[in-house]
Amino acid sequence: MSEKYHIVTYGCQMNVHESEKIAGILCRMGYENTNEISEADIIVFNTCCIRENAENHAFGNIGALKKLKKQKPNLLIAVGGCMTQEKGKTDVLKKKFPFIDIMFGTLNLEDLETLITRKKAQKKKVIEIREKEGEIVEFSDAYRTSYPNAWVNIVYGCNNFCTYCIVPYVRGRERSRKPEYILAEVKQLVAQGYKEITLLGQNVNSYGLDGTTGMNFAQLLDAVASIEGDFRLRFMTSHPKDFNEEVVKVMQKHRKICRLVHLPVQSGSNSILSAMNRRYTREKYLDEIKMLRSYLPEAEVTTDIIVGFPKETEEDYLQTEALVKEVDFASAFTFVYSPREGTKAATMDGQIPEEVQKDRIMRLVELVNSLTRKKSEKYVGKEVEILCEDYDEKKGLYLGRDEFGRMGYFPCEHNCIGEFVRVKIARANGISLFGEICKD
Numbered sequence: 483m484s485e486k487y488h489i490v491t492y493g494c495q496m497n498v499h500e501s502e503k504i505a506g507i508l509c510r511m512g513y514e515n516t517n518e519i520s521e522a523d524i525i526v527f528n529t530c531c532i533r534e535n536a537e538n539h540a541f542g543n544i545g546a547l548k549k550l551k552k553q554k555p556n557l558l559i560a561v562g563g564c565m566t567q568e569k570g571k572t573d574v575l576k577k578k579f580p581f582i583d584i585m586f587g588t589l590n591l592e593d594l595e596t597l598i599t600r601k602k603a604q605k606k607k608v609i610e611i612r613e614k615e616g617e618i619v620e621f622s623d624a625y626r627t628s629y630p631n632a633w634v635n636i637v638y639g640c641n642n643f644c645t646y647c648i649v650p651y652v653r654g655r656e657r658s659r660k661p662e663y664i665l666a667e668v669k670q671l672v673a674q675g676y677k678e679i680t681l682l683g684q685n686v687n688s689y690g691l692d693g694t695t696g697m698n699f700a701q702l703l704d705a706v707a708s709i710e711g712d713f714r715l716r717f718m719t720s721h722p723k724d725f726n727e728e729v730v731k732v733m734q735k736h737r738k739i740c741r742l743v744h745l746p747v748q749s750g751s752n753s754i755l756s757a758m759n760r761r762y763t764r765e766k767y768l769d770e771i772k773m774l775r776s777y778l779p780e781a782e783v784t785t786d787i788i789v790g791f792p793k794e795t796e797e798d799y800l801q802t803e804a805l806v807k808e809v810d811f812a813s814a815f816t817f818v819y820s821p822r823e824g825t826k827a828a829t830m831d832g833q834i835p836e837e838v839q840k841d842r843i844m845r846l847v848e849l850v851n852s853l854t855r856k857k858s859e860k861y862v863g864k865e866v867e868i869l870c871e872d873y874d875e876k877k878g879l880y881l882g883r884d885e886f887g888r889m890g891y892f893p894c895e896h897n898c899i900g901e902f903v904r905v906k907i908a909r910a911n912g913i914s915l916f917g918e919i920c921k922d
């Protein structure tokens with residue numbers, strides 16, 4: 483009987499896709515997936531450290547394994563991801579959880595096989611974290627678990643050093659993948675029947691800016707969208723300092739590209755944006771939205787917002803509210819600022835008390851939800867094209883998303899996962915839509 487693996491993933495889409503690569507490595511080694519943690523012979527934690535609660539979450543789950551490890555001494559516990567790349571974090575992990583067997587970083591994912599083999603031959607734990615990014619390692623055998631959606635990396639790392647953010651410290655400098663690899667990967671995915679491709683980067687707009695690829699992001703997007711086949715194309719994340727007309731023109735040229743842009747604004751106040759080192763103003767952001775909608779009036783925008791950044795006043799916060807209303811976001815991820823050791827903002831004066839942060843986040847969430855609800859209501863009575871992604875056992879309904887990322891549920895007599903279906907929306911419940919497949 484073959485040995486089994488179980489992967490626990492925290493954090494962003496980048497990590498979700500990296501877990502697919504880790505699964506690919508484990509499958510190649512002969513392991514099989516199990517959803518039952520107690521059945522696993524190796525458990526891999528792919529961690530995130532973007533906010534304190536992401537770390538606490540992982541700490542809690544790793545700690546909970548102490549008992550299982552005692553019962554199953556041959557069980558291997560491996561920890562990778564952004565947390566292990568944090569300065570001094572492997573020492574903290576070693577002290578807190580002496581039963582961890584293997585630690586690896588985001589910059590040496592590909593070493594996992596060697597590290598496992600090494601660990602199996604020795605008693606001592608194996609810790610190997612690469613400190614500086616090297617050449618991009620191409621993975622050909624990610625074990626994808628998200629059919630009909632597939633993620634494709636285009637640029638790794640980040641050079642922006644937003645003052646609150648730990649990503650540049652744990653993901654290294656920007657490196658762009660060669661276009662020929664990206665195009666070959668997408669072609670293969672489309673041939674395999676994947677219906678939604680998302681190009682991934684911390685800042686997709688910086689693709690190729692290092693001069694190593696022969697094309698910029700807009701040109702790459704154009705080339706990917708020119709691949710024949712019936713699929714949707716998305717990209718994230720766009721950075722407002724670099725998002726531009728050239729990209730929007732490519733979107734307009736190809737109907738395959740979803741009319742949805744994830745454009746994190748973070749704050750509506752210029753003084754906060756400047757303290758965050760975001761390198762754009764509120765006015766520039768609003769101009770970009772205007773530009774986008776002048777080409778594509780139907781375009782929707784989603785965003786990320788942080789409240790309670792150091793020195794954020796009530797007036798600053800209200801400017802964020804006003805911007806949210808003005809842009810009329812389709813949805814927004816909202817966060818309370820979390821100081822990250824080693825970042826510039828963590829030592830800034832004027833840290834905001836927790837009760838003020840809590841009050842602001844509650845008001846903002848309420849505002850964002852009200853916009854989302856209003857948008858949901860507008861869907862009622864309309865026909866939308868949904869890419870069916872899954873079946874919800876509890877509801878007894880299939881589900882999928884429209885091009886704006888809105889979730890829709892509907893009954894279907896056959897298994898339609900991976901199909902584009904036209905659904906007439908009968909009702910909306912919060913952010914979810916419910917309807918019936920249109921009979922033509």
Ligand code: SAH
Nearest residue numbers: 646647684719746786787788817818819820
């Ligand atoms: N590269 C993307 C997003 C990276 S992280 C970008 O530049 O937009 C995803 C989101 O987490 C960020 O957009 C930000 O809103 C949030 N975030 C990052 N660091 C944070 C921190 N220290 N506290 C709270 N939220 C944070």
Ligand code: SF4
Nearest residue numbers: 640642643644647649
């Ligand atoms: Fe973090 Fe800013 Fe880079 Fe995004 S652009 S990953 S927020 S440093």
Ligand code: F3S
Nearest residue numbers: 493494530531532564
């Ligand atoms: Fe993503 Fe978290 Fe790392 S958001 S890049 S997994 S710190």
